[in-house]
Amino acid sequence: MTREARARAGFFVALAALLLGGCISLPQTDALRATPPGGLPPRVELERVPFFEQDDFLCGPATLAMVLNAAGRPASVESLTPQVYLPGRQGSLQAEMMGATRRAGLVAYPLTPTLEALMRELAAGRPAIVLLNLSFRFAPVWHYAVVVGYDQDLGKFIVRSGRKPRDEWSYAFLEFLWKDSGHWALLALKPGELPATAREAEFAAAVAALENAGGRGEARESYRALLGRWPQNLAGLFGLGNVEYALGDLAASAAAFRRATEAHPQSGPAFNNLAHVLAQQGRLAEAEAAARKAVALGGPTLAEANKTLESILAKRTTSGR
Amino acid sequence: MTSSFARVLCRILIVCMIGLPFQVHAGLIGTDQVVTAEQALAARDMVNSVVSRADVASQLQALGLSPETARDRVAALTDGEVAKLAGQIQSLPAGADGAGLILLILIGVLIWWLVKK
Numbered sequence: 303m304t305r306e307a308r309a310r311a312g313f314f315v316a317l318a319a320l321l322l323g324g325c326i327s328l329p330q331t332d333a334l335r336a337t338p339p340g341g342l343p344p345r346v347e348l349e350r351v352p353f354f355e356q357d358d359f360l361c362g363p364a365t366l367a368m369v370l371n372a373a374g375r376p377a378s379v380e381s382l383t384p385q386v387y388l389p390g391r392q393g394s395l396q397a398e399m400m401g402a403t404r405r406a407g408l409v410a411y412p413l414t415p416t417l418e419a420l421m422r423e424l425a426a427g428r429p430a431i432v433l434l435n436l437s438f439r440f441a442p443v444w445h446y447a448v449v450v451g452y453d454q455d456l457g458k459f460i461v462r463s464g465r466k467p468r469d470e471w472s473y474a475f476l477e478f479l480w481k482d483s484g485h486w487a488l489l490a491l492k493p494g495e496l497p498a499t500a501r502e503a504e505f506a507a508a509v510a511a512l513e514n515a516g517g518r519g520e521a522r523e524s525y526r527a528l529l530g531r532w533p534q535n536l537a538g539l540f541g542l543g544n545v546e547y548a549l550g551d552l553a554a555s556a557a558a559f560r561r562a563t564e565a566h567p568q569s570g571p572a573f574n575n576l577a578h579v580l581a582q583q584g585r586l587a588e589a590e591a592a593a594r595k596a597v598a599l600g601g602p603t604l605a606e607a608n609k610t611l612e613s614i615l616a617k618r619t620t621s622g623r
Numbered sequence: 624m625t626s627s628f629a630r631v632l633c634r635i636l637i638v639c640m641i642g643l644p645f646q647v648h649a650g651l652i653g654t655d656q657v658v659t660a661e662q663a664l665a666a667r668d669m670v671n672s673v674v675s676r677a678d679v680a681s682q683l684q685a686l687g688l689s690p691e692t693a694r695d696r697v698a699a700l701t702d703g704e705v706a707k708l709a710g711q712i713q714s715l716p717a718g719a720d721g722a723g724l725i726l727l728i729l730i731g732v733l734i735w736w737l738v739k740k
Contacts, residue, residue, distance in 0.1 A: 359719045361718055361719060362717075362718050362719075365718075384692055385696065386696075388683065388686050388687065388688070388717060389686060389687030389688070390685065390686025390687045391686060391712075391713070391717040391719075392717070392719055393716075393717025393718050393719030394717060394718050394719070395708070395712070395715055395716070395717050396715070396716060396718075397700055397704040397705075397707065397708055397715075398696060398699075398700070399718075400699075400700075400704070401696060401699030401700045401704070402696075402699065404699050405695075405699050433716060433718055434718075435716075442716065443719070444716040444717055444718045444719060445718055445719065446718035483716060506658060507658050507701075510654045510655055510658045510701075511701045513654055514653070514654070514655055514701060515698065515699045515700075516698070536657055537654060537657050537658045540654050540657045541654040541657075541658075544651060544653065544654050547651060569657075571652040571656065571657055574652055575651050575652055578650040578651055579651075603652055603656070606650070606652055609650070610650055613650070
């Protein structure tokens with residue numbers, strides 16, 4: 303009997319005892335069994351997700367390599383280790399897993415923490431990295447694995463983990479190991495790709511994080527996808543305006559900020575940025591009107607608004623327009 | 624005396640190194656300021672963010688990274704992530720080994736023994 307097989311047997315004994323004793327409950331597994339999620343194929347397996355075997359402590363780089371390659375970004379355990387592995391902790395932090403995803407030009411999106419969301423993303427062709435605790439809550443042993451499929455008839459997930467390229471875990475097994483991380487799961491999304499289970503604010507924040515990490519061209523596509531679904535989203539309009547500006551397209555930038563001011567007439571920052579871009583375009587009269595509006599709205603960005611207005615007024619004086 | 628001066632100098636240099644790449648175009652307000660729910664704190668957060676990025680970078684160095692690697696890795700994080708790491712880099716989950724599965728056997732044996740008794 304292999305070590306993992308023994309561990310599996312141990313788990314089922316423990317789980318049976320705990321369930322009988324009423325010590326733990328696995329509500330998500332119960333719910334999935336009681337009412338299978340609608341609109342999903344009975345079985346999904348993303349065979350195209352490559353497997354990378356991990357050496358000791360390197361499950362972070364290995365799982366990341368799997369999802370990055372699945373999203374079309376070549377990566378290996380060797381190339382990712384310097385980006386996520388932390389020698390002093392002998393492991394990889396969640397934040398850095400997300401950071402490395404952004405460095406690859408992908409949106410790092412933390413999934414809604416449910417088994418059902420996991421299944422919906424798998425059905426849409428997206429594998430997810432999950433953070434598991436293999437031990438007690440008070441002495442955790444953290445481990446990353448990649449979920450690549452499910453089988454509703456068998457009640458199982460298909461997982462790439464550790465040295466196993468393909469393993470089948472019951473709903474209960476995954477939920478049990480997954481719960482201590484708060485059911486943390488990460489998607490690596492291509493530019494312009496919207497998750498099947500996307501939440502507006504969380505997706506906007508994930509794209510803004512990619513923009514801040516330097517992936518402007520990629521963020522532009524994802525902002526457009528966000529606005530395709532939620533046309534009024536302030537962060538989306540604002541972010542699109544900022545990346546268009548950074549990429550040198552002033553007309554597109556002004557158009558995005560204009561939309562932001564129309565959809566959110568109370569947003570001082572939107573008027574401030576619109577004023578700034580209009581001034582760059584030489585449309586000083588319009589710029590001044592927008593800057594005055596930004597100053598009138600005040601708020602925490604009043605100082606920037608005042609500066610913008612001053613510089614526009616100075617420009618108008620020198621240019622005589 | 625010399626070493627405390629060196630420490631201060633190092634801190635300043637770290638702040639500069641980390642802070643400079645983050646300067647957005649003057650005049651434009653960054654997207655993160657709109658995304659942040661607590662907009663009232665935006666200006667103060669900006670200062671805090673530069674300081675805590677330097678902090679986290681030096682903590683990462685203490686955990687075995689080179690200064691350049693630490694800086695690049697911090698640059699890929701959001702302000703919120705940096706703030707979370709700042710105080711808890713030693714205690715936050717760090718995914719590592721699959722061999723820990725062995726501990727599950729111990730749980731199993733323990734529970735089995737308790738139930739049987």
